[in-house]
Amino acid sequence: MELIKRITRGNTRAIARGISVIENNSDTKEELIDGLYPFTGKAQIIGITGSPGAGKSTIVDRIIQFERNNNKKIAVIAVDPSSPFSGGAILGDRLRMQTHATDPGVFIRSMASRGYLGGISAATSGAIKVFDAAGFDTIIIETIGVGQTEVEVIELADLIILTLVPGMGDEIQAMKAGIMEIADLFLVNKSDIDGADRLKSEIEYMLMLGPENDKAHTPQIKLVSAKNNSGTEELYNTMFKQLTLFKESGLLDKRRKERIKMEIEHIFIDKLKDILNTRLNLKENMGIWIEKVYNREIRPYNFVNKKMENLKKENLL
Amino acid sequence: MNKKIRIVIAKPGLDGHDRGAKYIARALKDAGYEVIYTGIRQTPESIVATAIQEDVDFVGLSLLSGAHNELFPRVVDLLNSQNAGDIVVFGGGVIPEEDLAFLKERGIEAIFRPGAPISEVISFIESKTGSTAA
Ligand code: B12
Ligand SMILES: Nc1nc2c(ncn2[C@@H]2O[C@H](COP(=O)(O)OP(=O)(O)OP(=O)(O)O)[C@@H](O)[C@H]2O)c(=O)[nH]1
Numbered sequence A: 001m002e003l004i005k006r007i008t009r010g011n012t013r014a015i016a017r018g019i020s021v022i023e024n025n026s027d028t029k030e031e032l033i034d035g036l037y038p039f040t041g042k043a044q045i046i047g048i049t050g051s052p053g054a055g056k057s058t059i060v061d062r063i064i065q066f067e068r069n070n071n072k073k074i075a076v077i078a079v080d081p082s083s084p085f086s087g088g089a090i091l092g093d094r095l096r097m098q099t100h101a102t103d104p105g106v107f108i109r110s111m112a113s114r115g116y117l118g119g120i121s122a123a124t125s126g127a128i129k130v131f132d133a134a135g136f137d138t139i140i141i142e143t144i145g146v147g148q149t150e151v152e153v154i155e156l157a158d159l160i161i162l163t164l165v166p167g168m169g170d171e172i173q174a175m176k177a178g179i180m181e182i183a184d185l186f187l188v189n190k191s192d193i194d195g196a197d198r199l200k201s202e203i204e205y206m207l208m209l210g211p212e213n214d215k216a217h218t219p220q221i222k223l224v225s226a227k228n229n230s231g232t233e234e235l236y237n238t239m240f241k242q243l244t245l246f247k248e249s250g251l252l253d254k255r256r257k258e259r260i261k262m263e264i265e266h267i268f269i270d271k272l273k274d275i276l277n278t279r280l281n282l283k284e285n286m287g288i289w290i291e292k293v294y295n296r297e298i299r300p301y302n303f304v305n306k307k308m309e310n311l312k313k314e315n316l317l
Numbered sequence B: 001m002n003k004k005i006r007i008v009i010a011k012p013g014l015d016g017h018d019r020g021a022k023y024i025a026r027a028l029k030d031a032g033y034e035v036i037y038t039g040i041r042q043t044p045e046s047i048v049a050t051a052i053q054e055d056v057d058f059v060g061l062s063l064l065s066g067a068h069n070e071l072f073p074r075v076v077d078l079l080n081s082q083n084a085g086d087i088v089v090f091g092g093g094v095i096p097e098e099d100l101a102f103l104k105e106r107g108i109e110a111i112f113r114p115g116a117p118i119s120e121v122i123s124f125i126e127s128k129t130g131s132t133a134a
């Protein structure tokens, strides 16, 4: 596949096309990802998440600058939500990063969630592989503005940054169970406005109450004003210090293997769904089944078990 | 296959009038397109780099300042020189009637002026892609 070769040489148009192939679920998608796979595994992948408007894109813009000062090549995947009504989207994250638009060491790609839940898009993991194989040192994923439970970025990134802003103290309480648990680095942004210190103490308190963690796992908290560019350099250094710690402690490998497990499971489940769809002709039959279950003519488990038995008998499973 | 039409909406030059561009961006989103909005004060170079990285099908330029005869063709030329001449360029804003022929000749395939209904913009995009957004 010519495209694979061009991507591994870092050709901009090829990288852009490769991501589209994955995003559009084209016929060549599997061949592309498998072809790129041997070239992946080198990039450091950082996920940045947090509520809408917390300042994620502004922070990414700052991180890009520090990476460029160190002569690193950096790619950004910025996900914004698709409209559930029209299927369209306004992808506005890169607006805050446009000063880097013409820098050949920076590649920014916007992605619409296209109905995928969890704060990312179905194609995000594939896009990471394209950038990784193309030789980018660092890949940043900016999730959509998330609530409590959209934590799927953890299945993609080596390090998770959660962006919080003053004035959401009550939300912290609510968040405890979900998104707060996945953060390696708590970033209190907008420290130029009131309440940032209080928020920091609240997070500290919350972490104290949490389960005992090993050293590599101890989450960091950083006060930052992305707008005024204060605290950003320390944030940047902390990120990479943490990544080094993860590498040394074996946590990074553990996470990456966990991710491969999830990926393999996802692929199996997708393929099995395809098989079920065609073998059982779900498209046509589902309506009929719904009616029957609705009218209590059949019971869900009993019905599905019978269908599965039939498939097995016919050696279709 | 699940191809979506992707469009960059961009404002080249120093013009700060962004209502029209934002309005068009939102309307195209509502019509089912994926719109990358880059904000004001973009150079033709940054618009072209964005279009290529984002692998878009269209670049829509908006200008109310009067610099369209210089900046719009520059975007077309840069796309061509970077092997991205397949990307369709169109535009809108305060653009006098007498400039339309020149812009067309320089590769801006359609211009929509104040009061142009969004349905016309959508028809244009559909005529170029041969399909609807959804
Ligand atoms: C509102 C306005 C402002 C606001 C802008 C607010 C903002 N954030 O946008 C303010 C007060 C800030 C402003 C300032 C100025 N303005 Co003013 N402003 C206008 C005004 C009255 C309306 C523009 C507008 O918002 N229209 C509503 C939107 C929805 O319409 P639109 O942008 O035209 O978009 C439509 C179409 O053009 C088209 N379209 C536009 N873009 C695109 C893109 C694509 C891809 C497509 C498909 C379609 C499309 O579709 C839209 C919907 O139909 C116009 C006069 C006029 N009637 O146009 C003057 C006007 C544009 N301004 C003008 C001037 C001179 C200025 C100033 C230089 C004044 C000064 N001396 O300070 C400053 C410059 C500001 C700057 N930084 O650039 C002149 C420009 C003259 C020229 N072209 O030669 C105009 C034409 C007034 C005039 N008759 O003199 N302005
Ligand atoms: N006061 C203040 N404002 C900030 C700071 N960082 C970002 N902002 C502003 O917050 C707003 C949102 O910033 P973004 O970077 O777009 O936030 P985001 O989290 O990427 O937003 P979404 O992607 O839409 O969820 C913008 O108006 C920024 O200028 C900061 O440190 N202080």
Ligand SMILES: [Mg+2]
Pocket: A056, A057, A058, A092, A093, A142
């Ligand atoms: Mg953002």
